Amino acid sequence: MTWNSIRLELARTKDFPQGSASRCYLLRLPLTEDGMIDETARKAEPGRATVRRFWPNEPDLSGYVVRTPRGWAFSYRPGEEDDESVFHLETHPMRLGEYITLTEPDGERLPFRVASLSALGGLATAQTSTR
Template identity: 65%
Template sequence: MSNWRLIKLELAPTEAFPHGSPSRCYLMRLPLDAGGMIDELARAFEPKRATLRRFWPNEPDQSGYVLKVPGGWAFSHTAGEVDLEPVLHLEDHPIRQGEYLTLTEPDGSRLPFRIVSIANA
């Protein structure tokens, strides 16, 4: 059984931010199974519930949807596949607090993020 979760990611240490940056974060709402994997069936049943928000200082917040695409997951500002931006490669990576994920930023750079919290959504 899946449960919808609100997942907060904060920028992990990088060359530009050696201590990370809690002000650079993402909030994702996704259904996770007991092993922390994205439940694609639950997401497909309620696709508009699978959301992602990007919070970045000095930039407008970005909001949209998390979609399954060939080769991974993508972010779209609309519920369709008009403006897909590759985001995640989570096919075999569980989402667990304290773990790290690499996300592709809108400019194409790949940055590490730490999963700082997972709550019921």
């Protein structure tokens, strides 16, 4: 298990046919060798599992990656009103170039791509994807 820094960037959508690097999330998560969230490590240090949301013309948001009865979510305040759920993250690995679907609080689903992934506190170098 290694704690990792992960950058998710908006993938292709109707409004952004080329995607958008300026609409992104920065995550800090423990991952197993196969790219799955290490739930044991996250439970041991839940305050380290963080998310930062960067969106043009909106204030940045900081919160936590949390496990809910419906799966994983990004949560910025106590309660579920602001949670952004992550589709099938419990069975989908976080690997460079992989796609992940987030559901915003208003119900809109958006695709994101793992644009970079690097180990924290280790000697590993950052990997970036140009896909």
